Amino acid sequence: MRATGWARTLPVASGVRAGRQWVRRHLEELGWTSTAPDTADAVVLIVSELVTNAHVHAGSSADLVLTWDGTCLYVSVHDSSSEAPRPREAGAEAVSGRGMALLEALADNWQTRTGDRGKTVTACFHPPGRPGHRNPETTEAGA
Numbered sequence: 001m002r003a004t005g006w007a008r009t010l011p012v013a014s015g016v017r018a019g020r021q022w023v024r025r026h027l028e029e030l031g032w033t034s035t036a037p038d039t040a041d042a043v044v045l046i047v048s049e050l051v052t053n054a055h056v057h058a059g060s061s062a063d064l065v066l067t068w069d070g071t072c073l074y075v076s077v078h079d080s081s082s083e084a085p086r087p088r089e090a091g092a093e094a095v096s097g098r099g100m101a102l103l104e105a106l107a108d109n110w111q112t113r114t115g116d117r118g119k120t121v122t123a124c125f126h127p128p129g130r131p132g133h134r135n136p137e138t139t140e141a142g143a
Contacts, residue, residue: 005067012055019051019064020044023075026066030073036127042106043125047075049099050121054079058118072108076122082114085121 006026010019023044027033032040047064054062058081067074085100103110107123 003067003069005065007063007065009061009063010051010054011061012059016048016051016055019062020048022064023047023066030068032073032127039125039128043073043075046103046106046123047077049102050075050077050123053077053085053099053121054081057081057085058083060118072124072126074122074124075107076120078118078120080118082116082118084112084114084119 008019008022010016024033024040027040027043032043051062051064054060054077058079060080063076063078065074065076065078067076103121103123108126110121110123113120113122
């Protein structure tokens with residue numbers, strides 16, 4: 001199997017926007033923004049949430065890695081906190097607290113690995129038409 005990958009460190013000062021733009025460029029290279037725009041948007045949203053979690057909750061930079069193996073686009077974000085993320089109940093007026101619910105709703109699957117040097121959250125996104133693909137248009141976040 002041959003895989004393609006990209007990696008970038010996003011310091012807290014760089015902002016989440018830089019991560020979204022970087023991921024969008026790589027999704028364009030893969031052709032996903034034209035062939036799978038809803039999935040590409042879901043990937044960008046999840047990157048935004050995971051990088052925000054690294055910056056806000058871990059107070060650390062976010063090491064962002066994209067890996068495409070022809071079947072799944074793996075999106076991994078590593079931060080310095082070894083505390084596993086946990087879903088929170090976000091009220092209707094809350095401005096935060098929905099990241100993990102969005103991850104659960106939009107990624108085809110995901111996992112967290114913790115260790116002495118922090119944690120890595122990895123989400124898998126299959127392109128439309130592939131086994132295991134979850135269509136973001138028909139998935140209700142938080143449901």
